Amino acid sequence: MTDQAQLLPGTLDLLILRAVSLGPLHGYGILLRIGQISDNALLIEQGALYPGLFRLVRQGLLKASWGTSENNRRAKFYELTVAGRKRLSEETASWNRLATAIAAALSQQPEEA
């Protein structure tokens, strides 16, 4: 448990978009998917997912509809909208730029001690 990383602010939305981009999922499914694609390396409190989901729906990046889950229960499924897909690719690119830059900065060896 202790080796799980805290999420940086704002990154949860990106993870949600990424998780949903592979196909419609309900809330719990999204949580599982995030765990799966991040090798369970991220610490997310379960309830914290929902404000993010509602916010993304309001922004028109996700759309939601009620359906039946693999456990045969009623659940609300989320999928990407066109705007959501566009946002995901923009955010991914900008995250990659940032990550590369930070990684480069951190790996730079000081020239003099």
Next chain:
Amino acid sequence: MKTLDSFRARIASFFHPEDLRDEMEEELRSHIAHRADDLERTGLRRDEAERRARIEFGGREKYKEEIHQAAGTHFFETLLEDLRYSLRVLLKSPGFTITAVLTLTLAIGANAVVFGVLNALVLRPLNVPEAERLFVVQHGSDVASHSYPDYLDLRQRNRSFDDVAVFAISQSGLDEGKDPTNVWEYETSGNYFDTLRIQPYLGRLFHASDEHGPNSAPYVVLSYAYWHTHFQDDRGVVGRVVRLNRHPFTVLGVAPPGFQGTVLFFASDIFVPIVNHEQLSGDKLILNARGSHWMFEMVGRLKPEVTPMQAIADLNSVDSYLKKSYPKEEGNGTYTLARPGLHGDYLNGPTRAFLTGLMLLSGLILLAACANLGSLFAARAADRSREVALRLALGSSRNRILRQLFTESVLLSLVGGVAGLVASILLLRRLSVWQPFPRFPLHVPVSPDANVYLVAVVLALVSGVLFGIVPIRQVLRANPYEIVKAGSAGAFGRRMTMRDVLLVVQIAICAVLVTSSMVAVRGLMRSMHSNFGFEPRNAMLLDTDLTTAGYSAEKVPAMQRRMIDALQAIPGVDSVGSVNYPPLEPPGTWQGLVYTDTTEDLNPSNAAAEPNMFNVSPGYFRASGTSLLAGRAFTWHDDTNAPRVAVVNREFASKILGSVPDAVGRYFKLQDGTRVRVVGLVEDGKYGNLTEAQKPAMFFPLLQSPASWTWLVVRSSRDPQGLGVAMRSVLRDIDPGMVLAIRPWSAELGGTLFPSRMATVSLGVLGLMGGMLSITGIFGMAAYSVSKRLRELGIRIALGAKRKEVLQAALGRPLRLLVFGSAAGLLLGLLATRVLSTIVYQATPRDPLVLGGVVVAMSLLGLVATWIPAQRALSVNPLILLREE
């Protein structure tokens, strides 16, 4: 787009907040169930699995709140909460709520009414296409100073206008086969409708091409309102022939609804081409007389590329040509342009100034109301300072508390604003259909529109924020620890503050208004019962114009006599008389210069007086109830073959004849040198208006000085309705084509009393406003004073103070202000009524009833305003109060 979506989501969730809540609840439940399913698969019991799932989920309430915020519903949730809370708080203190709402209703209502009138008369353009290019052409200081030939020259010679139209206003008898009635008409140039770009509602309108010289266009266009009321929306009216003053005219069409001519307050019934003026008036010459400036208004549509300044220069160059060509007929003065609608500058200026003044006044009333409500609000905030302090101490943010207070004040002001708006709409609607003078189609078209609604709502919001601001400083400064520890006993200022001065001024103004309205009401009551020199009760008036009914001058007297004889024969009729124009009938009576018998040089400067002049039939004095003091009334033998005679009033006798007892038998002279012998003496009366000083009056026999306009006075104790029907049928037998207007004389006097009634009503309304303001002002101050000193009062009571002493301590200051303000107001009011006595007959401030009334009114006002705070001060329970601290 995004903001729009989110706005939509907010709106949707505002109207269906429970939908969102249910959906959210179900989703979270579904999540926990799925998690529990997984946990169960690892071997846990179901109930244990569910418990674990719930724990893992985290703080559900916290997340729900966050979800609300994320879904954009937070704002409205809070608002609803605040609204519910405000409603509860306001309902708990109904005295405060009612006072506040009533004050706002009055203040905002007054503003809405004044703005409604301002909007309709000044701000809103005339209801015709492209009204901004339309201008009234005026000459010199007077609008109505064009002759018809002048108009033709101006129209032809100017280079600035697309077209120029002209019209005059007159009255005719319209006969469509049964009972003819009087109509008011615009006699217009043929191009009138085309200049204004008015399209017909029905049929067609007339055009310049319809005119081919005098009497060539016997056409009439009906106004929509007249068509609606007199032809019952009959579409078959087009093409029908009606008679106007006995000449046949063809109905061409109906003007569109809402169009009644270019003068806003004058609702014309019909439109007739002015080239047919001779048929309407019987006057052959006036249309071509360059010196007769009888056109009512000239309206031009400016060419798009011409500025008003250029047009004025152009018009004046035409004018200089006219002045050169017709030096005798053309008046002085130059041409100017004015906005249409209010008869050019003649009414535009005064109306604008009057309404702007009123708007300012009502704005001040609203401001004063806000100031008063603000202090009331501050008093409440002081009462609630413990509650506020507790909430602050428990972690509520100041923003949240202020927001709640604002919700309360804006809620109050919106309720007051809506009530005020509804009241003002009702009032404006009534005002729109109101016709102060029954004989003239004068009205004030002020139907409210969206602008008025908007202004009322904005005013309500602004005033809500304004008086909500007052207690803010108090809340912001509040130190929760101090207040919870020490209670709310702050120092209550002893010195004269701005608020005190404001309050005294309000009370004084209120007292002035109450005084003057009482003086006006008393004057009005007295004038209803004063001696007019005739008796309007049990008398009917009938007026008709025999010339326009087609009778030539020689035939008029005989016809008048036939009418009098026929009416006299009606059972129950006591007496019948005729007069050329009755006394006290607006706009005023006829007058003539007279000279003493010894005057040789009949220059106007030597005239002895200019008495009122009436031409009456023998039965007039009896029928009108004018007492004959000496001598005789006229007989039918006082005709053109007999010597000239007259009956005069007492004032005439003492002023011109030099003696009242010996007046009968003396002579006086008229302007043309005729010697007239006085045969009778009658009582004095009122002739022009009720407030005039005593004036001399003379009466001449009808047969010696004929008049075509005939007013018949029928005295009878029969019920007016039945008598009216009988009179109409008798006169119809003599001539079915005559226009007859019949009504009781006392009703006709309504027009005479109009100014004093108006003065009384408006003073009453203003007095009511002033009273309302004073009440809230005193109420606010008294409530504040009591709540600030509640602890002190409690201690006084605990130490054994009597009720009187408590009241004195609590309310002494506001009551002193009330007495001071009322006294000042009463004094000023008595001075002001000197002005009032010129408008309202017999308005005198030296009247014990008025003085007593004002004192009673102001005391009542003080009692009402301090009742609630006094109750509160007296019901202080020292034990509870001291324990609380």
